[in-house]
Amino acid sequence: MNIAERKAEHRQPFVRVVEVTEDDTDPAKWGKNWPLEYDGYKRTALQTGTRFGGYAGSEALPPEKIERDPWLARMFKGYAFSIDYRDRRGHAFMLSDQEATKRLTKPQSGSCLHCHASILPLYRQLGNGDAMAGFEHSFEYSYQELSAKLHESGHAHPVSCVDCHAPADMALRVTRPGFVRGIQALAASDAPVPALPSIALWRQGKRTAPYDPNVDATRNEMRSFVCGQCHVEYYCSTKMILTFPWGKGLSAQDIEAYWDETNFPDGKKFVDYVHEETGAHVLKAQHPEFELWNQGIHARNGVSCADCHMPYMREGAAKISDHWVRSPLLNVNRSCQTCHRAPESELRARVNVIQERNYELLQRGGAAIVALIDGIVAAKASGATPEALAPALELQRRAQWRLDFIAAENSMGFHAPQEAAKVLAEAIDYARQGEIAVLRAQAAARPSLPGGAPAALSEE
Amino acid sequence: MNIAERKAEHRQPFVRVVEVTEDDTDPAKWGKNWPLEYDGYKRTALQTGTRFGGYAGSEALPPEKIERDPWLARMFKGYAFSIDYRDRRGHAFMLSDQEATKRLTKPQSGSCLHCHASILPLYRQLGNGDAMAGFEHSFEYSYQELSAKLHESGHAHPVSCVDCHAPADMALRVTRPGFVRGIQALAASDAPVPALPSIALWRQGKRTAPYDPNVDATRNEMRSFVCGQCHVEYYCSTKMILTFPWGKGLSAQDIEAYWDETNFPDGKKFVDYVHEETGAHVLKAQHPEFELWNQGIHARNGVSCADCHMPYMREGAAKISDHWVRSPLLNVNRSCQTCHRAPESELRARVNVIQERNYELLQRGGAAIVALIDGIVAAKASGATPEALAPALELQRRAQWRLDFIAAENSMGFHAPQEAAKVLAEAIDYARQGEIAVLRAQAAARPSLPGGAPAALSEE
């Protein structure tokens, strides 16, 4: 193809060969209008991997995280994640991988589908045209019930064009009710949002209408919000509506405070599960990429998810966003080098230094949490009372929350290296303090020994 | 002044009005040739301060760090730093502040002067013309003896032009034997040096001559090496020559390994002091700015100390280095905005976020080390044997080394935020493990209790 043809090929303005609507969840149809983006999108079915990212193997399913790091399974005792918890992979697999997970052998809610399928038409159906209303009932269904409806409805697709784009003009938009409710709660709070200027601006306004990302956010923010619809911490079960816990801010500490003050609709204190071995009431953290990214220097500089995970690429005479969403380490020249004038090898090395430090601390935390659980188990065996163990159990909750927050986050610390290390440092401190509390409790049972009363929690 | 004059100023060539030599330690004389730099240099006598940096008060001496953070004094029990340890301030004070410190009430070595005075002429005198030879004897003198000689010699000035500049052509050069020996040991090792390209290059060569910073280093490296002559971890006493412990690398871990394998000339195992209360053999870390900077992203990007602490500035049409060495937070437009396209308020906020996170972890570490010392003291009181406490004492050494490394470093984590947080996380882990080891030791004394043998150190 010569330049003349290139130009010709491009000069035709954005012709739409087919009309697309809110109900077109099949990406193939959109692909007729935007074949270049569709090509990239389809590639998410290819298996790619890096030291810490993705999955490049040939087995049907990615490897089990819980086998690679047994301390994860130990933390999750008593919860579905201890049964089956694997590496993630490309978007094309999101629905089938969900349907294949053994976590579904435990009762799960319809909320699961919020982030694994192109579900808006189904929400509208449930809400007689009102997607938000439909969403508000979706959690009451069992996963199997809602999944059946989804397949009937013919919209059983992984995330599709319509989930991030307005069919009318292809503008980015968020469609996920969970995100809209979460970001509105964040905007309504006074938590600092240095990386989200449009929220700071909305707060200065009259606040007549709630913050609406599709109206108030900048184009640059939308390049991260579309991802924040799913790559976030959440609560999801039939007990309570799907919740993004952002009412007090986006840091691990803010979110812990939010859960600490949350009650279930039945009034009971919020908890994810009771640890099978220790009886501690613990929290489960899920992939808080959006939250951790917000704590980092890239976010403060307005560097969006799409900048790194969907970099622009030159296709013939046109420049488009690479819709092959994947690890930027597979695409360093486009993902990093337009901003960082360093050789690819050097940029890889920088990521590696950051990730290895984070990995080392993560394993250190794993050792600490296992030691704590062992300690509590031994203490119970030797007859320690629940009262005496209470401080240790509270410390387990705090330690696990922080350790899980960074373990579940998928960049191995890269999205905010110092913050991730700080959260892990706190996790380690609480886990070890827990062990001490156990030993003190046992010692206390023997008046002759020093140590006395269970340790008070040292303040943050 | 109008454009005509500005142009004139622009053309002005610079003239040497006086000759300067190796023996001219008086900056005033150099100032005749280079008034703009001298003008800045003199300002280091102004007292400036920030939240964590410098000292802006009006008292004769800066405040005591050991009073602000009592856990520091507790760590230093049995060592001179527990008597008097203050905030640093400008270069103009370096000699008088040293002469004023109560640490001198304990015997100190002549080595102290290596970094507090313009001492090269005195080294040459001691070595009959050979500065290195003179340096090699200087540690044998008491501080008072050598200080007397310095004042006789008429060279009792704080760091002066001649310490960083060759009088002949004003080229940057390092003059401090301690640095030359240290950097040579680093070059001879195989420790990775991503931020020091000229060492990597030298290693690829024949290695006929040892690495010589004044010959082999790049100009950009020299902009940090001149500072690395003093802003480094060291050992300084009459027992052993002044040592920069770089033979295994520059990280806290590398340096710990170096000290662990060091013996005194008399063959005894190296140690800084024995902790008064616990008997632990501990290490003292001093201002490892050069070492921590080396672990950071700025260093990897070739951003030198001078870039931030002596930024270039425009004087009329000329471009000079601001010789008012101070906190860059007092100079954000010159120090940071030359590279970062963000408003001053935003850049301050970024530093603040980094420093506050680091400060929080530092205090967390302080609480942990105090708890450990308390635990050991209590155990000794209740008759625990040295053997039983050995693991706890070893853990105290490791914990203190790391905590002190970041506490003594003067950027409150900024020079390498993630690395600093990691070192603190390890400090906290070891301190808490120490407490556990103590409780286990006590429990072990009571067969009926669980826990059994003292905890083994968990590996890094």
Add this chain to the structure above:
Amino acid sequence: MATKDRSEPPSKRAWLLRSLIPASHGRKQTSSLVWVLAVALGLSAGVGAYTFSYAKGLSYFGTDPRACTNCHIMEPEYAGWQKGSHHDVAVCIDCHLPRSFVSKYLVKAENGYRHGKLFTTQTFEEPITIKPAGLAILQSNCERCHADLVHDILRPERGGAAAAAAEFPCIHCHWTVGHGERAGLGGPLSATEFGAQPDAPNMEIRD
């Protein structure tokens, strides 16, 4: 769907656009009054006929990059441009002045007025940083030359180059195309600088 609201950006977004510009030092945008003034009296109104002609005011209207370096203060950018990826395809005014004849000379007058005055009085902030107005012009020029290539990634319905400049400009990623790494330079120590440091009470003020 809410996307229709995007077509006419609410005024508060316009405000946001400005608030998002990096390093704008919050200096007020030159008022239209100054523009009128500058056009009416020409550059001389700003810097005086002498300064203007001496500063090769006429060459300022040409396209020769060296015209800009009549002010030494522009030299870092000149040097950066020479090493930059565009030195053989674009000169200063290609990126920094609008295309249309009229507005080009309006801006030249305004720049000449402001730069000249600021340069003579040395009252500008350093490092010199491109202002919102400058960024908008820049953006329009990137788009102009690369229209074919970037056609698909422009979102005119969110507002023109000014909106793009503030929300998601080309230089969000391509910030080195003009001058390579940033070429800013801090200015001389000034009296106001000391006054501006509350936490440095003992700081003397230099004459």
